[in-house]
Amino acid sequence: MPPISRPDERPLLTFYGDDFTGSTDALEAVASAGLPAMLFLRTPTPADLARYPGLAAVGVAGTSRSRSPAWMDTELPATFRALQALGAPFCHYKTCSTFDSAPHVGNIGRAAEIGQDVFGGAVMVVVGVPRHQRFVVFSTLFAAGSFSGSEDIFRIDRHPTMRRHPVTPMDEADLRLHLARQTTRRIVGFDFRRMLREDADAALAAEIDAGADMVILDGFDAATMQACGRLLASRGAAQPVFLVGSSGVEYALAPTLVGMTGQPPRLPPDSCGPAERLVIACGSCSPVTERQIAWAEANGFALIAADTAAMVARREDASWPARLATQVTEALRDHAGVVLHTARGGDDPRLAPTREALQRSGLAPSDSASILGGLLGQTLREVIAATGLRRVMLAGGDSSSHTAQAMGIEALEMLAPLLPGAPLCRIRARDPALDGVEIVMKGGQVGGPDCFGTVLNGHAGRQR
Known part of the structure; x- marks a missing residue:
C-alpha cells in the first residue's frame, strides 16, 4: 500500500x-x-x-x-x-x-x-x-x-x-x-x-x-x-x-x-478533577437516561421538570429561558447538581400533550428537538452568565445539537476521557463567560445509572 x-x-x-x-x-x-x-x-x-x-x-x-x-x-x-x-x-x-x-x-x-x-x-x-x-x-x-x-x-x-x-x-x-x-x-x-x-x-x-x-x-x-x-x-x-x-x-x-x-502522539490526561457544581440539561426519552435521572434524584440532585407542552405552544415567548434559568440558579444554591429535564422516559405524561401541541402548531414530532433544545441552550447560557458555572452536561442526541448551538459555542476540544463516547471537553467561544467552560455531551443511550455523579466528581466511584 x-x-x-x-x-x-x-x-x-x-x-x-x-x-x-x-x-x-x-x-x-x-x-x-x-x-x-x-x-x-x-x-x-x-x-x-x-x-x-x-x-x-x-x-x-x-x-x-x-x-x-x-x-x-x-x-x-x-x-x-x-x-x-x-x-x-x-x-x-x-x-x-x-x-x-x-x-x-x-x-x-x-x-x-x-x-x-x-x-x-x-x-x-x-x-x-x-x-x-x-x-x-x-x-x-x-x-x-x-x-x-x-x-x-x-x-x-x-x-x-x-x-x-x-x-x-x-x-x-x-x-x-x-x-x-x-x-x-x-x-x-x-x-x-x-x-x-x-x-x-x-x-x-x-x-x-x-x-x-x-x-x-x-x-x-x-x-x-x-x-x-x-x-x-x-x-x-x-x-x-x-x-x-x-x-x-x-x-x-x-x-x-x-x-x-510524523510526530509523537499528544495523549490527553487519563482523568479530570471534580466540579463544584453541575447542571445537566436532559432532552432524551431514553430509558437509560430515565434511570440516570432517577439516580440523580436519589443522590441529592435537584430535579426541574420543564413544561414542554407549554414551551412548544408558546415557543415565541422570549421569557422562557429567563424563567427556567431562575429556577436552576435557585436550585444551585442548595444542590451541587441540578437536572433540567424534558422527559423521564418513554412513558412520561408530558409526551402526549407535547405531541398534541406540535400537531396544533402544524409541526412534526421531530421539531421538538429544535424547539426544546434551543430553549435549554438559551437557559444554560443565562445560568452560566449569572453564576459563573464551570461545568455543564447535555443528555440527548437530537436535542443536544440545538442546545449547544443556542449556547453560542464556537468549538470544542477534548480535555480528558470521562464517559465512553462522551469525553470532558473545553468550550471555545467569543463570549468570555462561556469560553473555557467544561462540557460533556452524551447521547440518550450513553452511560451507567450514576453517570451524572461521574461527571460532577470527575471520575466514577466517589459521590459527594
Missing part, C-alpha cells in the same frame, strides 16, 4: 457529525489516540483554522440527524465541499452507532449520496464499534442495551430502546436493507471472511469496479477493526475517501493517522 502524504500540514481527517453528542464521540476517538483535533459548531473558515494550527483532525458538529432530506440537499453539499477543500484523505459523515434514521428524517442514504457526488468513488460504511458494544456481522447490526454497558446484546430491530425510538425506530437490522429504503444507489456488504483474506484489497476494488456505490464493512472485534483500518487506508492512498458510519471509522483509522503525522 503506498503511503499517504500530508502536504502543507493539512488535516488527515475531516468529519461532519449528524448530531453534537455523536460528534464528541468522534472527537474522543482521534484525540485519545494523540491526534490534535478540534470540533467546530459550524464549518470553519481559514481564519478559524489559523487560530488552531497543526490540527490533524477537523470536525463539524451538525444537526442532520433531525433534519429532512430537503434540508440536507440545501446544506450538506456546501459543507462537504468546504471539508473537501481542506485536502484531507478521509472525510467522514459521522452517524450514531445505532444507525437509526428514516427516509423522512436523518436520512443517512441521502447524506451518503451527497457525499459521493462531492467526493466521487464509492462510499465506505463502517458502523461497528466493539469498544462501545456495537457489532456488525454480515452487515447486520447488534448493540448492547446501553452504550458501552454490560447488558445483553440485541439485534438492533429487537433492541429495547432503538426499536421504540420516537422519531427513527429501527425495525431492520440488515444495514443493506435499511439503507436501501433511503437511497437507490447500489449497496453491497463486504463481510469479515473477505476482509481478512490476503487479497481483500483486490476483492474490494473488484466490488467497486463492478458498480458498488456503498460498501458496508463488518466490524465486531480487534481483527475486523484492524482490517477496516487497513482497507480504508489503502483506499485513501489512491484518492480522498468519503466514509459513513460511527466512531468505528476513527478507531479503525487512528493507528494509520498517528503514523502519518
Whole structure:
C-alpha cells in the first residue's frame, strides 16, 4: 500500500457529525489516540483554522440527524465541499452507532449520496464499534442495551430502546436493507471472511469496479477493526475517501493517522478533577437516561421538570429561558447538581400533550428537538452568565445539537476521557463567560445509572 502524504500540514481527517453528542464521540476517538483535533459548531473558515494550527483532525458538529432530506440537499453539499477543500484523505459523515434514521428524517442514504457526488468513488460504511458494544456481522447490526454497558446484546430491530425510538425506530437490522429504503444507489456488504483474506484489497476494488456505490464493512472485534483500518487506508492512498458510519471509522483509522503525522502522539490526561457544581440539561426519552435521572434524584440532585407542552405552544415567548434559568440558579444554591429535564422516559405524561401541541402548531414530532433544545441552550447560557458555572452536561442526541448551538459555542476540544463516547471537553467561544467552560455531551443511550455523579466528581466511584 503506498503511503499517504500530508502536504502543507493539512488535516488527515475531516468529519461532519449528524448530531453534537455523536460528534464528541468522534472527537474522543482521534484525540485519545494523540491526534490534535478540534470540533467546530459550524464549518470553519481559514481564519478559524489559523487560530488552531497543526490540527490533524477537523470536525463539524451538525444537526442532520433531525433534519429532512430537503434540508440536507440545501446544506450538506456546501459543507462537504468546504471539508473537501481542506485536502484531507478521509472525510467522514459521522452517524450514531445505532444507525437509526428514516427516509423522512436523518436520512443517512441521502447524506451518503451527497457525499459521493462531492467526493466521487464509492462510499465506505463502517458502523461497528466493539469498544462501545456495537457489532456488525454480515452487515447486520447488534448493540448492547446501553452504550458501552454490560447488558445483553440485541439485534438492533429487537433492541429495547432503538426499536421504540420516537422519531427513527429501527425495525431492520440488515444495514443493506435499511439503507436501501433511503437511497437507490447500489449497496453491497463486504463481510469479515473477505476482509481478512490476503487479497481483500483486490476483492474490494473488484466490488467497486463492478458498480458498488456503498460498501458496508463488518466490524465486531480487534481483527475486523484492524482490517477496516487497513482497507480504508489503502483506499485513501489512491484518492480522498468519503466514509459513513460511527466512531468505528476513527478507531479503525487512528493507528494509520498517528503514523502519518510524523510526530509523537499528544495523549490527553487519563482523568479530570471534580466540579463544584453541575447542571445537566436532559432532552432524551431514553430509558437509560430515565434511570440516570432517577439516580440523580436519589443522590441529592435537584430535579426541574420543564413544561414542554407549554414551551412548544408558546415557543415565541422570549421569557422562557429567563424563567427556567431562575429556577436552576435557585436550585444551585442548595444542590451541587441540578437536572433540567424534558422527559423521564418513554412513558412520561408530558409526551402526549407535547405531541398534541406540535400537531396544533402544524409541526412534526421531530421539531421538538429544535424547539426544546434551543430553549435549554438559551437557559444554560443565562445560568452560566449569572453564576459563573464551570461545568455543564447535555443528555440527548437530537436535542443536544440545538442546545449547544443556542449556547453560542464556537468549538470544542477534548480535555480528558470521562464517559465512553462522551469525553470532558473545553468550550471555545467569543463570549468570555462561556469560553473555557467544561462540557460533556452524551447521547440518550450513553452511560451507567450514576453517570451524572461521574461527571460532577470527575471520575466514577466517589459521590459527594
